[in-house]
Amino acid sequence: MKGFSDKIKEILSKIEKPVILVSEEGLILYANKYFLSLEGVDKDGVVGKKLEDIVIDKEIKRNLYLFKFIPDLIFAVRKDGTIIDYFRDEDKLLLFPKEFLGKKIQNILPNGNKALKIIEEVINTGKIVEYEYSSTLPYPDGEVRFYEARIVKSNDEEAVSLIRDITERKMWEIRLKESEERFRLFAETTPSAIFIHDGEKYLYVNPPMERITGYSKEELLSMKLWEIIHPDYREMVKDFARRRVKGEDVLSKYEIKILTKDGRERWASIYARKVSYNGKPVVLGTAFDITDLKRTEEALRESEEKFRGIFENAGVGITLVDREGRLIECNPYFRKFIGYSKEELIGKHWSIYTHPEDVDRNLDIFERMIKERKSFVFEKRFKRKDGKTLWGRLTISPVFDSNGEFLFQIGITEDITREKRAVEALKKSESKYRTLVEKMSEGVYLLYNNKFEFVNNTFIEMFGYTREELKKIDFRKLIAPESLPLIEERARKLKMGESVPDKYEFVALGKHGKKVYVEVSVTYVPYKGGIATQGIVRDITEKKAYEKKLRYMATHDILTGLPNRSHFMDFLRAAIESSKRYGHLTCVMMLDLDGFKEINDKFGHDIGDKALVKAAERLRNSVRRSDILSRMGGDEFLVLVPILKSAGDAVGMGRKIVNSFRDPLEVNGELYHITVSVGAAIFPQDGVDAIELIKKADRAMYKVKRNGKDGFSLYSDFVKES
Structure with a gap:
């Protein structure tokens, strides 16, 4: 606004309260008569001074109608909204042109009704009301502009309104708000943890920060920032935070351990820098959970240590060769094998230790290995540093990166010099070799x-x-x-x-x-x-054949050819496991030949053995193919029924065995009468393991013996009668 016109004075003088107008520099430009009448005010020396230099009562200062800076527009309006006077800067296109005089404000402004109500409130109450509004009038391009209005009571029928164009300030505020919204949107959706702190406490944290720490947003905002830091790193973080807020140069990227809410340790990579937040210096930081990376690095380090141990102590030569054929690494065995030091080998082409006649062939194999992406095994001659020729069996394998690019070749060399020399010696004396x-x-x-x-x-x-x-x-x-x-x-x-x-x-x-x-x-x-x-x-x-015979003898009775007790136990344990899995019954029968001892004692072991063989044949014909018949020893036998439908089936099978001995056995043309006593135990009702089942079948069998032999009994019947 150019100068300070009488028009402004005229409008402001109508306000029946102390009023002053202050420039941007804080200097008083105008004071009305009510201000000049205040006690302690120098009527001749007010303009050009600063308000704080004028001695007036503090209470008056608080209630003073102070208009800071010269407004862009001042107008006077009646209580009914009629515009009766105005003043504007001629250099600016403002909202109220000259033709609006005498018209009502509610008919001019888009928000005129609101303005009218405010004017009525100011005149009725005497309060000063400030508010902001926007308008596109009267601009032909429809540009929206923002205004700040301060309305002051002039008298009981009129009010004065001071208008400032605040479009530039509002646009900055809008841009700032949009920027803050973009930051918040990014911060709320990014997988990275983001935080803001003032050197002591968190001012902002995003959801990933909650996930990494296990604390809620509310909990974090109430905590000191180092409370989640592992004790080993706490003092360092305190120091970094306080110095960074002060503007000192400190490390911006570092790794620390944090403690989650449930007490677990996790690794975090931190990036932090100083920024301004709400007009104050703060620290903006990001945190990445690198716990898995740290574990991987540790596993890799351990793996590398193991590999290094194997590499250094291997009993074969190990080499790493790049695409150009230069040695990257070689182990002690290889260096000893060809007689060069590590310093003499690293960076040198493998041809320096290859026999000249083998270089072209070896180069062809090297190229094929890369092209075909597979390992090759071949024999080659090595030229030692001292000039001696050695033979080696070389296995070469290519290593590629994740993009399929060749990285290096791993070579494993076995010293076969002695073997090759032996072959050469044999070839030189071929006739002697052929005879041999x-x-x-x-x-x-x-x-x-x-x-x-x-x-x-x-x-x-x-x-x-x-x-x-x-x-x-x-x-x-x-x-x-x-x-x-x-x-x-x-x-x-x-x-x-x-x-x-x-x-x-x-x-x-x-x-x-x-x-x-x-x-x-x-x-x-x-x-x-x-x-x-x-x-x-x-x-x-x-x-x-002999090994097969030995295996057979280890598992079978030599006399009868039946599985022996040890082999029978293997079958029984397997049957019990099957019964447990599928829920069926398994039965074990103990058999004892009645009268066999007398035959053996009376007619000798030869007749006794033959009688046992005949008895075994009869027993084999009395059981099913799926059942296992075994000789336990002497005149005792075992029968395994792997799958049994019911105890009644066991009774039927036992009686069939007993009845099979109703006819005498014929040995060398003579007839011998033998009967059999049979006891049976059933899994799982009579026993839970192989030993227990055999013992209970044996007890049932001896019950038959005591009751006159030549019969069958279940262990459950034995228990009932006991």
Whole structure:
């Protein structure tokens, strides 16, 4: 507003209260007669002074109609809303043009009725009322502008309104509010924990902050910020927070441990910086839960330590090679093997320790490994630092990153120098070797590309083919169908570079279909520019038969061929487990031959043994195929019925066994009368394990013995009669 016109004075002078107008610098620009009449006011020296320099009563100061800064518009209005006078800055397009004089405010402004009510309230009560409003009038572009109005009673019929254009301030407030809303929306929806504190207490926390700590928003806002910090980090956080609020330069990103509400420790990554919040310096921070990352790092560290221990102490050479063929790492065994120090090897190409004649072939294998993304196993010559040549069996495997990019090659080197020298020595004295091989009792062969290059006489005799026939057939023709999967799996693993045992057993097939159990020991030797298999074959058919016989003898009674007690116990325990799982009954019967002892004593053990065999045959024919008959020892036998429908079925089976001995046994043309006493126990009603069932079946059997023999009894019947 340019200058200070008489028009303003005229309007303000109508207010029947002390009024002053103050500039932006705080200087008094105008004071009406009511102000100048106040006690202590210098009537000639008010304008140009600051209000605080004028000595007036404090109570008067509080009630003073103080208009700070010069308003953009001042107008006078009657109680009915009629505009009777106004003043405006000519440089600004304001709301009330000259043609509005004499018109009612409620008919001009969009919110005119509200303005009229305020004017009536001010005139009736004498209060000063301030309010804000917005309007698009009279601007042709429809721009919304914001105004601040201060309405003061002039007299009983009129009021004065001072209007300021606050559009710029409101736009800043709106932008600030929108910015705060955007921040709140982001903070409430981001997975990251966000907090604001003043160096002592939290002023704001978002939902992820609640989830990480386990505390509610209300709880966190009532706490000191370090209360959730682990004691090991508490003093550091206190120091950082207070110094950061003061504006000092402190670490902005760090990791700490926090304590959740339930007492658990969790790791958090913190990023914090100083910002202004509600006009005050505060700290805005984000927190990420990195507990799982820390655990992973710890597991990785432990894994690396284990790998390092294996790497450093392995009994084979281990190397890591990059895409260019340069060594990244090598273990002590490898360095000792080729005679170089670590410093001499790291960063050098693998060709420095490779025999010159093998470099091209090794390079081809290296490229194939990367292209085909698989491991390779091959033999190569190593050139030591001292010039000596050594042989190694090298397994190389590629390692790729998550994007499929090659990282490095892992190489495992086995020293096979002695093995290769032995082969070379044998090749140099081939005639002597052939004579020795031909006289060996084991079969010897050399296999290359699945064809026999050499076989000795023992091998020929073992399989029944001539030497010429063997050289023409595929070696798989000598493998029995049941062993073919084993051989094919070995071949697959070898092709993939996986390790397989050098010694193994399988069933071989002779020319005329005769099956032979063999044990084969193999080595792999250079041959015709490739690798051949050299094997020694032993016929272990008799050994296998003997082992089978030993296994049979360990589980069966030699005289009767029935399962022995130990084997019977295995069957019984399995039946009990099945009964527990499926809920059916299982029965054990104890049998004792009545009168057998007299035959044995009277006619001798030879007749007694034959009578036992005959009795075993009769018992075998008296039980079902699914039942297990076992000789316990002497003239006692056991029967296992794995699945029993009812106790009544056990009675029927027991009586069938008893009745099977009604006819005498015939031994060497003589007849011998023997009967049988049978006792039975049922799982689970009579016992919960194998030992208990046998004991109770035995007690039931002895009850039959006491009652005259030649009969059957359930253990449950025995209990009832006891």
